[in-house]
Every structure is written in structure tokens, then in C-alpha cells.
Amino acid sequence: MAEGNVKRIELMLSEVTKLEELIDRSSLSEVCRSFFDLFGLSIRVYAKSGALLTDVHEERSVCRYLNQTPRGRAACVHTVAEIQKINPSDKTLVHRCFTGAIYHVVPIWYSDRQLGRIILGPFLPAEISEMPESLLELIPEDAREQVGNALAEMPRVREATLVRIAAHFRNILDLILFAGHRSQLMSDMHLASVRESYKELAERNASLQEAYDRLKELDQLKSDFLATVSHELRTPLTSIIGYSEMLVSGIGGDLNEQQRGFASTIHSKGELLLALITNLLDLNKLEHEKISLNLRTVDPQAIVAEIVETILPDAAKKGIRVEPDCPDGLHYLNADPVRLKQILINLAGNAVKFTPDNGVVRISASSVTLSPNESSFDGIGVAVMAATERAIEFAIRDTGIGIARDDLENIFDAFFQVDSGSTREYSGIGLGLSIAKKLAEAHGGAIRVESEPNVGSTFYLLLPERPPQTV
Ligand SMILES: Nc1ncnc2c1ncn2[C@@H]1O[C@H](COP(=O)(O)OP(=O)(O)O)[C@@H](O)[C@H]1O
Ligand SMILES: [Mg+2]
Numbered sequence: 157m158a159e160g161n162v163k164r165i166e167l168m169l170s171e172v173t174k175l176e177e178l179i180d181r182s183s184l185s186e187v188c189r190s191f192f193d194l195f196g197l198s199i200r201v202y203a204k205s206g207a208l209l210t211d212v213h214e215e216r217s218v219c220r221y222l223n224q225t226p227r228g229r230a231a232c233v234h235t236v237a238e239i240q241k242i243n244p245s246d247k248t249l250v251h252r253c254f255t256g257a258i259y260h261v262v263p264i265w266y267s268d269r270q271l272g273r274i275i276l277g278p279f280l281p282a283e284i285s286e287m288p289e290s291l292l293e294l295i296p297e298d299a300r301e302q303v304g305n306a307l308a309e310m311p312r313v314r315e316a317t318l319v320r321i322a323a324h325f326r327n328i329l330d331l332i333l334f335a336g337h338r339s340q341l342m343s344d345m346h347l348a349s350v351r352e353s354y355k356e357l358a359e360r361n362a363s364l365q366e367a368y369d370r371l372k373e374l375d376q377l378k379s380d381f382l383a384t385v386s387h388e389l390r391t392p393l394t395s396i397i398g399y400s401e402m403l404v405s406g407i408g409g410d411l412n413e414q415q416r417g418f419a420s421t422i423h424s425k426g427e428l429l430l431a432l433i434t435n436l437l438d439l440n441k442l443e444h445e446k447i448s449l450n451l452r453t454v455d456p457q458a459i460v461a462e463i464v465e466t467i468l469p470d471a472a473k474k475g476i477r478v479e480p481d482c483p484d485g486l487h488y489l490n491a492d493p494v495r496l497k498q499i500l501i502n503l504a505g506n507a508v509k510f511t512p513d514n515g516v517v518r519i520s521a522s523s524v525t526l527s528p529n530e531s532s533f534d535g536i537g538v539a540v541m542a543a544t545e546r547a548i549e550f551a552i553r554d555t556g557i558g559i560a561r562d563d564l565e566n567i568f569d570a571f572f573q574v575d576s577g578s579t580r581e582y583s584g585i586g587l588g589l590s591i592a593k594k595l596a597e598a599h600g601g602a603i604r605v606e607s608e609p610n611v612g613s614t615f616y617l618l619l620p621e622r623p624p625q626t627v
Contacts, residue, residue, distance in 0.1 A: 481520035511556035
């Protein structure tokens with residue numbers, strides 16, 4: 157627990173009020189038993205409530221004899237009642253029995269509180285030699301000798317010795333009480349600190365939950381905002397693209413060269429903006445797993461041909477050669493063709509974009525068999541693919557600028573671009589790869605990359621022939 161919190165602990169230390177809660181009864185009984193064995197002294201310990209905590213005694217022959225006669229029994233009962241009534245407050249009280257025997261009633265004090273009393277006795281003061289009148293008058297003449305002998309069996313102790321024995325007993329009792337008190341305090345403190353830790357944990361938990369709820373709310377807001385704004389932007393953008401296209405194609409009347417140039421720029425920038433908005437929407441949907449795949453049977457060879465065709469115009473502008481490399485007879489895939497093309501166009505588009513003039517971009521597809529439990533890739537862009545089956549691996553290889561080792565682990569993050577400076581050379585906003593990766597994963601597949609700066613990069617897309625589950 158942090159130090160600052162220590163003072164906040166509310167230690168509810170229990171008050172020392174009850175002997176029965178403080179004392180360890182078995183230790184107490186043991187001590188009393190050993191006193192009895194040593195001195196023949198009966199000991200009874202009472203709590204303040206009147207509860208008898210220990211009772212070590214032996215019925216004395218004289219008591220047994222007296223209990224057989226009605227007067228003797230009455231006298232005994234009276235004595236017991238008298239002793240029970242004795243409640244010493246600060247010092248030992250002495251009760252003299254009609255037999256001449258003596259009881260000491262010692263108060264038990266602990267931590268400024270009286271917690272109970274000890275009754276020591278009966279015993280005969282060593283000083284007494286004759287039977288007292290009060291006893292003689294209760295027994296017939298012929299029983300005197302028998303009673304006298306019985307009385308002689310009672311332990312004889314000098315009063316002063318008894319006071320010392322009592323003090324000794326009190327000391328031992330003090331130790332037992334102290335040990336009990338200490339363990340009570342320890343357990344109270346332990347309880348208090350556990351209670352405090354629990355309280356702290358509960359508080360932290362609550363604030364984490366609150367932060368989490370708030371984040372979730374914000375995330376939902378962001379997502380709703382993106383969806384609405386994108387939708388609202390797309391509608392007017394469609395008109396901008398459509399009308400500028402009409403202008404370029406001369407449907408609205410003849411334009412001069414410069415006007416056509418302006419309209420054409422409006423058209424191409426409009427298309428770019430539309431692609432950007434579509435990407436943002438896609439990412440949003442993918443992050444919230446709201447994209448559903450339209451699975452169809454797809455011929456990898458046909459897909460490769462389509463991709464080549466799509467990127468050919470841009471490649472041609474830079475004198476880049478595009479080489480398809482796809483053997484006949486590849487197994488068909490079960491995939492969403494629109495999404496699959498989106499992935500490959502992203503990868504192939506990057507290859508053309510990041511390859512200097514007159515380079516080469518090669519797009520290939522091949523059949524791969526994964527052994528059970530084989531993780532498909534290790535390294536960048538890792539995903540563990542469901543084991544056992546055949547897969548198709550597409551590879552897009554370029555002879556471009558390559559990617560430095562340190563950047564490899566980031567390129568699949570949304571909005572990450574190696575060159576993100578304001579004077580950057582390449583267009584784009586850094587969403588293509590993160591979308592491609594998420595779409596590949598939605599198919600149960602994965603993307604990885606190998607690259608060497610100034611030599612080129614190869615992006616691999618591995619797709620199982622059948623997605624393990626439909627997202
Ligand atoms: N074939 C490649 N060659 C070199 N760098 C690449 C290649 N493909 C991707 N990159 C790097 O990864 C970054 C992220 O790519 P992407 O997510 O497609 O974003 P964008 O194309 O919009 O910049 C790119 O900005 C680029 O720095
Ligand atoms: Mg890109």
C-alpha cells in the first residue's frame with residue numbers, strides 16, 4: 157500500500173472489553189491445572205459477564221461430609237452464594253467459610269478495565285489449628301474426629317504465601333491476556349488493511365470502467381460521425397465527378413484545351429477524394445467488424461489478370477513493366493472478389509507508386525499447402541492461419557525504393573507513411589495497407605512483406621482456399 161494512503165486507514169481496533177474474547181481458554185486451563193497440581197489449590201476464573209472460563213477443583217472430603225447433613229448443606233449453599241456475590245473492584249477480597257477455610261477473590265484488570273475475577277480456594281490458613289465454633293456447632297460430638305481428619309486433607313497455606321501465589325498467577329494471566337490482545341490487534345490491523353486495499357481496488361476498478369465506457373462512447377461517436385460525414389460528402393462528390401466527366405467528354409458543349417484541362421483536374425481530384433472517403437469508411441467498418449464478405453468462387457488467374465489490367469495505365473506512365481506470373485490450373489478460392497481485388501489493387505498500386513521509372517512489377521499467384529498447426533508467417537504482418545489446408549499465395553514484387561527495417565513493423569498501421577513530411581513525393585494517406593491487412597484477416601488470411609531499401613519489396617497475401625469463418 158502506498159505510504160500516502162496509510163493515514164487513510166480507518167483502524168477500527170476492537171476495544172478490550174471481554175475477557176472471554178481476549179483469552180485463550182486452553183492456555184488458561186493449562187495454567188490453572190498446573191497451579192492445582194503444584195499447590196492443590198482450586199481455581200475458578202469468571203468473566204465480568206459471569207461466564208465461568210475455567211474451573212479446576214476437587215470436592216473436599218469435609219464438604220462431602222457436610223453436604224450429607226441438611227444443616228451442613230444449607231451452610232455450604234449459603235457460602236457458595238456469598239462467594240459468588242463477591243465482586244472485588246481493585247483489591248483482593250477474602251471470604252472466610254464457616255469451616256475455617258478461606259477463599260481469595262482476586263480482580264482481573266487489563267488495560268485499565270476490570271475484566272473478571274479469580275476465585276482461589278478453599279484452603280486452610282496454616283495459622284489455624286483448631287476447628288472453629290461455626291463448624292463444631294454443625295456436627296455431632298461423635299463425628300468430630302472424622303470431620304477433623306477430613307478438614308486436615310484440605311491444603312494448608314500461609315496467607316502470605318497465598319498472596320504471592322495469587323500474584324504469580326496474575327502475572328501469568330497478564331501474559332496470556334497480552335498475547336491474546338496482541339493477536340486480536342494484529343488480526344484487526346490485517347482486516348483493516350485488507351479492507352483498505354479492497355476499497356482502493358474497487359475505486360480503481362470503477363474509474364477504469366468509467367474511462368472505458370467513456371472511450372467506447374467516444375469511439376461510437378467517432379464512428380457515427382465518420383459514417384455521416386462520409387455519406388454527406390459522397391453525394392455531392394458524385395455530382396462533381398459526374399459533371400466534370402461530362403464537361404471533359406464535351407457533352408455540355410465544346411471546351412477549349414485549357415478548360416478541358418481544368419475539368420479533367422476536377423474530375424481526377426474528385427475521384428481521389430472519393431477513394432479517400434471510401435477508404436475511411438472501410439476502415440471504420442473493419443474496425444467495428446461491420447464488414448460482411450460476399451463469398452464467391454474466385455479464379456486466382458482471372459483476378460491477377462484483372463489487377464494487371466487495372467494498374468497498367470499508371471505503370472505505363474512511368475515506363476514500368478507489369479508481369480503477371482500465374483500458372484494454369486490453380487485451385488479456385490472462396491473469397492469476396494470485390495474485397496480481394498481491393499487488397500491486391502492496394503498492394504499493386506503501392507508497387508507502381510513506389511517504383512521509379514522503368515522498373516518492374518511482377519504479380520504472381522501460386523498454390524501452397526500448410527501443414528497442421530503451421531503458423532503461416534512469422535515476422536511482419538503475422539497471422540496464424542487455421543491449419544491443415546491449401547491456400548493461395550499472391551506475391552507482388554517490385555523493384556522500387558524498398559522499406560527500411562525499422563519501418564517494416566509500422567507500415568500496416570493506419571495513417572502510417574514512411575515519408576510523411578510536407579514535401580512528400582508520393583500521394584496517398586496511409587490507409588491502404590491497414591485496410592488490406594484487415595480484409596485479409598477477415599478472410600482468415602494474412603499479409604507479410606519482405607523488403608530491401610533501394611532494391612525492392614515483395615508483399616505476400618496468403619489466403620486459405622476457404623475462409624475458416626465468415627466475418
Ligand atoms: N511497395 C512499396 N515500396 C515501398 N514502400 C511501400 C510500399 N508499399 C507501402 N510502402 C510504404 O508503406 C506506407 C503505407 O502504405 P499505404 O498504407 O498503402 O499508404 P499510402 O499508399 O497511402 O501511403 C507507404 O506510405 C510507404 O511508405
Ligand atoms: Mg497505398
